[in-house]
Amino acid sequence: MHNRAIAAKSASSIFYEEYNDVDIYIEDTGEGYRKIFKELLNKALGKKFNIEQVFPLGNRSQVIDQCKKNQESDGRKKVYIVDGDLHILNYETDDELKGLYVLPRYCIENYLFCENAINETADEEECEMDEDEIRSKIDFEYWLSENEQTLVDLFIIYAICHRYIPDEQTVGYKVSKLCSSNSGIVNPDKVMERKESLLSKLIPILGEEKLQQEINSIKERINRDDRKLLKFVSGKDYLFPLIITRLQSIMRFPSNSISVRLRLAKKANADELKNLENYIFE
Incomplete structure (x- = not known):
């Protein structure tokens, strides 16, 4: 995906400024994942922040690049989320970046178990x-x-x-x-x-x-x-x-579908994601 397209995706958060207390950017992991993130993050942060929408940007490195480009304050609360992937076993982090939250589990699905x-x-x-x-x-x-x-x-x-x-x-x-x-x-x-x-x-x-x-x-x-x-x-x-x-x-149980994951997201415990609040910056 070209940088211009990613920048446009990032800029789309402006349309939700009235509704979102915090702009949350995630990896673009396909159909339905935006809703899974929204469900879990509202459970974790919903008492403190109104989250109407989250914004998929692209792959892991593209999310990190956008985070790097937006280290200066612009008055909006924001956070960039990437999967833990194999990086959490290798202990590779980008700790110096403000607003970057590496999931402490392999990926968002791990919270549905x-x-x-x-x-x-x-x-x-x-x-x-x-x-x-x-x-x-x-x-x-x-x-x-x-x-x-x-x-x-x-x-x-x-x-x-x-x-x-x-x-x-x-x-x-x-x-x-x-x-x-x-x-x-x-x-x-x-x-x-x-x-x-x-x-x-x-x-x-x-x-x-x-x-x-x-x-x-x-x-x-x-x-x-x-x-x-x-x-x-x-x-x-x-x-x-x-x-x-x-x-x-x-x-008889449905196949491994996104709708099953969404149903699990509605029921799953998301307490571990509460520390995401500590990574939000403006």
């Missing part, structure tokens, strides 16, 4: 089973624990690949290739095979010792985090396909 929201949405779709039975069959905590270590370890390797061999496919590798059932739980052997394939490309670049240091460094940095799966593994590309597969194995 709220156990109650998933159970309630499943209950709305199911005509026969009671909610307690649905909850027990989904068994969110079991799903979480069975996937967590395996996928977090894989994403640590993805993050190292992203830094040293950026052209190598990482998150774009479909999670369905790592499954051998419809349980929504990855097959540890398939994940191990995937990791070993990537490690065989990293070892010639870093050497075994340096590579192990990189892995240990990331593990040490994230070991205090709980629910690592929901923070560091892509909600969009990995967790959503897995949970939808699990739901569809239990009941």
Whole structure:
């Protein structure tokens, strides 16, 4: 997207100045995402700020560029939001930029993995089973624990690949290739095979010792985090396909669609996003 088009998108916030207490700029992640952001941000900030609209600008670097260009005060409260992506594992930040908020999770979908929201949405779709039975069959905590270590370890390797061999496919590798059932739980052997394939490309670049240091460094940095799966593994590309597969194995459930995500956004807890307020500047 050309700079002029991005600048025009950024300028469109002027039409909402009467309604928006704060101008919020996000990555342009496709149809429906503006509403997902609006839903979650109104939950997090709605008591303090009126948010009628958010403004998708483009990809991550384009949002950061717009933030860089708008470091001077113009009297409008504003904030620029980008996904955590693999950067949060690599601990790459742009902390010096006023008004830049890097999501502390992989992407906005990661905030939709709220156990109650998933159970309630499943209950709305199911005509026969009671909610307690649905909850027990989904068994969110079991799903979480069975996937967590395996996928977090894989994403640590993805993050190292992203830094040293950026052209190598990482998150774009479909999670369905790592499954051998419809349980929504990855097959540890398939994940191990995937990791070993990537490690065989990293070892010639870093050497075994340096590579192990990189892995240990990331593990040490994230070991205090709980629910690592929901923070560091892509909600969009990995967790959503897995949970939808699990739901569809239990009941008739819609496909992995934007409307399901919107319904979850309306029910999900957004308290973690309240600290976004500290990044707003004018």
